[in-house]
Amino acid sequence: MTTSTTTWVRELQDALGTGNVLTDPDVTLAYARDQAMLAEAGLPAAVVLPRSTEEVVAVMQVASRHGVPVVPRGAGSGLVGAANAVDGCITLVLTRMDAVLEVDPADRLAVVQPGVVNKTLRDAVRGHGLFYPPDPASYDWCTIGGNLAVNSGGLCCVKYGVTTDYVLGLEVVLADGRVLRTGRRTVKGVAGYDLARLFVGSEGTLGVITEATLALRPAPASPITLVASFPTTAQTGQVVESVVTSGLVPSMLEVMDRTCIRAVDDMLKSDLDRDAAALLLAQSDSGGASAVEEIAALTRLCEEAGADFVHSTDDPAEGDMLMTARRMALPALERIASSLLLDDVAVPRSQVATFIDGCVAISAQADLVIGVVGHAGDGNMHPTIVFDGTDPDQRTRAFAAFDAILELGLSLGGTITGEHGVGTLKAEWLEREIGPVSLSVHQAIKDALDPAGLLNPGKLFRRAHRADLGALGALTGA
């Protein structure tokens, strides 16, 4: 540890207590990266675990005084390297700020600290007959702070939207340690810029979220589940399109391609139709006659499109069993080879079948297995490249296929990320999607809020970390 590092580490220890500032490299290594195993990562000089907004303020004040980069981190379940450390940084782990501060049924909202696990919030509001919809598949360990910072989605977005649709207000500690409270507790409110939403999806590059006021909904009914298999992807795509044009809004509409069907069947021996080109799984949680009507309409659409097989059930246990096939898609692909490169392209819903066919072509070209699983109802697809990460040739081909998938998504009018974020993995791709003007607006916002580029450098876009000593000097008073 250099003399200057020793100095700021001591200042952090004075502010937070020695036990909340970890510097042993064997320990800090555990906080170096998220779940994107192939994204670049450095080693934090210190991992800090604040318990209050005041302690986060103290951390940011020390960091800005000494010009130390800060990487905010929740549970580290991210899939794009957005919480990955840079060498010598402070990794600011928010998991000890894990209180559900308030559940207010009258105004149908909850106030939480950022380290609350998504499932903990869902469980806490259920007792009040309420529902917090955003449901990343990692919901039992990812945090609300991470969900907000990446604007996470999940399986029920097709009906309920994504994290940003539930944000009423935020408390954010800015790079220089000032505390911003923005947003509201009211249903409506248009006073000023919508700063709360500026921080949603900012991947920890603009500020540290220390509290969130979140909208809730009434708890939905137990779902009816439908499964259907199709001889061609075109027929599957036809159903997705017909769902949109008919105005049906299922609470879930998921797709698995043949590669995933076979991988899951190999793993679970679940008697899936191995010859099907794709499988659709849908749910309606509207309750009573509405749900029955929705599932009947979905069944008709599947049959009209030429489904080989359609089955529905209102038995929760059977529904859960059918959903297991979807949940097990990634673990099943993982059994084929040691490394997975999981993509997250969203395409217009009319392009879902074309996108899946394009991924099959990329798979043949790269000579690697690529399984496509995704949220068909909102067009958010997760093509997953399966390869041996220890083989340099396979690695090169896997990254080429990853890029080809992003290119394909953009060519179909889609986006490079529907819910996982940009992180380091797609930082080179952001400008290609948003263009130079939008990128310069991003940069201007970043410079206004974090002139020294200390917050989560290298994430989202490459120029985020500016070695601008003038700005740093102004901020630190040097």
Ligand SMILES: Cc1cc2nc3c(=O)[nH]c(=O)nc-3n(C[C@H](O)[C@H](O)[C@H](O)COP(=O)(O)OP(=O)(O)OC[C@H]3O[C@@H](n4cnc5c(N)ncnc54)[C@H](O)[C@@H]3O)c2cc1C
């Ligand atoms: C098996 C699996 C399934 C998944 N399924 C889904 C899915 O269905 N949908 C989906 O959207 N994602 C999914 N993910 C990705 C991941 O779980 C989400 O991105 C999640 O929101 C990350 O939360 P986290 O607490 O782990 O955040 P981290 O990974 O720790 O951090 C993510 C980002 O948030 C920033 N951050 C964290 N806390 C704060 C804070 N308080 N203030 C400011 N910035 C902060 C970090 O700097 C980083 O940029 C999945 C991941 C796994 C491993």
